[in-house]
Amino acid sequence: MQLDERALWSVSYGLYVVTGRAGGRANGQIANAVCQVTAVPPRVAVAVNHDNFTHDLIRDGGHFAFSVLADTAPMELIGLFGFRSGRDVDKLAGVAVREGAHCPLVVEHALSVVEARVIASVDAGTHTVFVGEVVGAEVVAQGTALTY
Numbered sequence: 001m002q003l004d005e006r007a008l009w010s011v012s013y014g015l016y017v018v019t020g021r022a023g024g025r026a027n028g029q030i031a032n033a034v035c036q037v038t039a040v041p042p043r044v045a046v047a048v049n050h051d052n053f054t055h056d057l058i059r060d061g062g063h064f065a066f067s068v069l070a071d072t073a074p075m076e077l078i079g080l081f082g083f084r085s086g087r088d089v090d091k092l093a094g095v096a097v098r099e100g101a102h103c104p105l106v107v108e109h110a111l112s113v114v115e116a117r118v119i120a121s122v123d124a125g126t127h128t129v130f131v132g133e134v135v136g137a138e139v140v141a142q143g144t145a146l147t148y
Contacts, residue, residue, distance in 0.1 A: 013148040015073070016066040017081050017106040018046050019092075020057030026104050027086030029054040030078055032148045033127070034066050042134040044116050047127040053086040058118065058130055063102035065115040070143040073109035081106075101136055112139045 013032035020027060033047035046064060048055040058064045069078075080091055096108035105113040116132025 015069050015078070015146040015148045016046075017069065017110070018048065018054060018058075018064060018066045019103045019106065020054050020061050020064050021103050022057045022059075022061030025057065025086075026092055027054045027057055028081050028091055028104065028106055029086070030082035031066070033129075037131065042137070043119070043131060044114060044134060045129055045131045047124060047129045049127050055128060059121070059128070061102065062118050063116065063135075064118065064130055064132055065100050065103035065105050065113060067106040067110035068112045068114075069146040070109050070111050070141065071146045072143065073146055077109055107140050111141050111143050111145055112137065 014034065016031050016034045017028045018031045018034065029052055031046060031048065035045055037043050037045050046066060048058060077095065080094070084091060092104055095106055097104045098107050099105070100115040103115055105115065107113060114134055115136040116134050118130050118132050120131040122129040
């Protein structure tokens with residue numbers, strides 16, 4: 001079989017705000033590579049680019065959280081977390097955030113929030129896949145998840 005990368009275009013993804021905290025700093029970013037990997041105990045995985053500030057916070061802090069965005073989330077919210085660096089701007093300052101046990105939880109335009117303790121990480125080239133055991137999860141609104 002040949003490698004036609006267009007075949008991957010039909011794989012569906014959600015859109016999430018992934019957050020981390022370490023050394024007194026917190027940040028969030030847009031991600032589409034989030035999934036549940038086991039049910040009992042509940043474990044999730046997220047892939048984060050090595051160059052992103054959030055990557056370093058997750059690596060150093062040992063926890064991550066993600067918010068499942070609603071399909072009504074405006075482009076301004078996605079742009080804030082997707083097109084700006086947390087090294088330059090406090091992305092969490094202008095949005096509704098609640099503190100989790102270890103990470104900020106973005107609740108604005110979110111359907112649910114999940115927080116996890118990193119139990120493993122895998123270098124996947126440009127990204128690290130962080131696997132976490134869920135330490136908290138909550139439904140915050142009803143609606144339809146945003147897909148990418």
